[in-house]
Amino acid sequence: xxxxxxxxxxxxxxxxxxxxxxxxxxxxxxxxxxxxxxxxxxxxxxxxxxxxxxxxxxxxxxxxxxxxxxxxxxxxxxxxxxxxxxxxxxxxxxxxxxxxxxxxxxxxxxxxxxxxxxxxxxxxxxxxxxxxxxxxxxxxxxxxxxxxxxxxxxxxxxxxxxxxxxxxxxxxxxxxxxxxxxxxxxxxxxxxxxxxxxxxxxxxxxxxxxxxxxxxxxxxxxxxxxxxxxxxxxxxxxxxxxxxxxxxxxxxxxxxxxxxxxxxxxxxxxxxxxxxxxxxxxxxxxxxxxxxxxxxxxxxxxxxxxxxxxxxxxxxxxxxxxxxxxxxxxxxxxxxxxxxxxxxxxxxxxxxxxxxxxxxxxxxxxxxxxxxxxxxxxxxxxxxxxxxxxxxxxxxxxxxxxxxxxxxxxxxxxxxxxxxxxx
Numbered sequence: 001x002x003x004x005x006x007x008x009x010x011x012x013x014x015x016x017x018x019x020x021x022x023x024x025x026x027x028x029x030x031x032x033x034x035x036x037x038x039x040x041x042x043x044x045x046x047x048x049x050x051x052x053x054x055x056x057x058x059x060x061x062x063x064x065x066x067x068x069x070x071x072x073x074x075x076x077x078x079x080x081x082x083x084x085x086x087x088x089x090x091x092x093x094x095x096x097x098x099x100x101x102x103x104x105x106x107x108x109x110x111x112x113x114x115x116x117x118x119x120x121x122x123x124x125x126x127x128x129x130x131x132x133x134x135x136x137x138x139x140x141x142x143x144x145x146x147x148x149x150x151x152x153x154x155x156x157x158x159x160x161x162x163x164x165x166x167x168x169x170x171x172x173x174x175x176x177x178x179x180x181x182x183x184x185x186x187x188x189x190x191x192x193x194x195x196x197x198x199x200x201x202x203x204x205x206x207x208x209x210x211x212x213x214x215x216x217x218x219x220x221x222x223x224x225x226x227x228x229x230x231x232x233x234x235x236x237x238x239x240x241x242x243x244x245x246x247x248x249x250x251x252x253x254x255x256x257x258x259x260x261x262x263x264x265x266x267x268x269x270x271x272x273x274x275x276x277x278x279x280x281x282x283x284x285x286x287x288x289x290x291x292x293x294x295x296x297x298x299x300x301x302x303x304x305x306x307x308x309x310x311x312x313x314x315x316x317x318x319x320x321x322x323x324x325x326x327x328x329x330x331x332x333x334x335x336x337x338x339x340x341x342x343x344x345x346x347x348x349x350x351x352x353x354x355x356x357x358x359x360x361x362x363x364x365x366x367x368x369x370x371x372x373x374x375x376x377x378x379x380x381x382x383x384x385x386x387x388x389x390x391x392x393x394x395x396x397x398x399x400x401x402x403x404x405x406x407x408x409x410x411x412x413x414x415x416x417x418x419x420x421x422x423x
Contacts, residue, residue, distance in 0.1 A: 003175035006127030010168040013230040013258040014161045021158040031375020037089040038367030058106045063179035069095040070172025077165035101359035122272040125265045132262035136254020219366020221396040227374040230257030264327025271332030285413045291334025296400030298326040303393035
């Protein structure tokens, strides 16, 4: 888990800033780059889930996929044209995307879901934090000139972000080699040869149907955050001026925004550590509601940071840090709990495919639609080359509110428990 998410966390938070400022792609082109990179997650359930559920040991599939993926992502550091970047991103997504759900699947196959899975999955968060802080410090100490204008310093930092792809490539190869040491996880014979079709039949029932439908807009909001947060936060970090608080924050988290975003992963560790306790005391619906509410509050703070900071008499960055920390509740209480629900509401022989289908929604459809929306909203919120972040983040804020209402009205967790017990 540590390596799985370090591979992704090395470059994802910085991708928008890198493509905008180094490769000079437009907002719409960058949205397309994010979207194309998510297409693999759409195709993955019909390939990876089927192979792992029916034909091929999961640990061997993971090993081969990560070695190939490591070689591919390393190349993204040197690709300059939009067409080539889109092509390599698509091929890489075909290889890497399936591994996200299959690491969940192989873990759940060998451990107790409620007792052990959260403790294992939190190491993915540790991996994301480690590379985020590492890249942030690398940019601060290796790509931040001691003299120069703010624009010159920013340019040097943006160029240095290419190193994130190189680090991801090295980690990918290491992960691939390690996967061959994982416990043997052979395929399972099912009712039909096509595990995905069986999984689709089970997804049509409550509460999975509502969960899958809600996951589409919420994954768009999730992606919106990862597209724009690093650039948004990085701008505050570069404009430290005489602000001692910001200088202290930069010394700890580095610059570029990616390191600062690891505060969200730190809170994620705390939330995941508490999930086993919360899961036996609170209903699944209550946990999901906390996660959805956290999405909305985070975007509220992002959208109105200047006004809130002025009202409280504190630095705007002091307002944004608690907003970043809400990522733990967003991920832990919605996405992580959703994976638990998918696992407990599906039968043994299709769980890998069901996990891949849910991965299709949050990593595939959600990332594609969310990336395209993020690009379009960015164009809408920009005026004269300047970004109006209040307008930018108000869109996902209101969308989160709508999702909260829909969850309260339509999610029926009791129906799922009855269906699961009947099976």
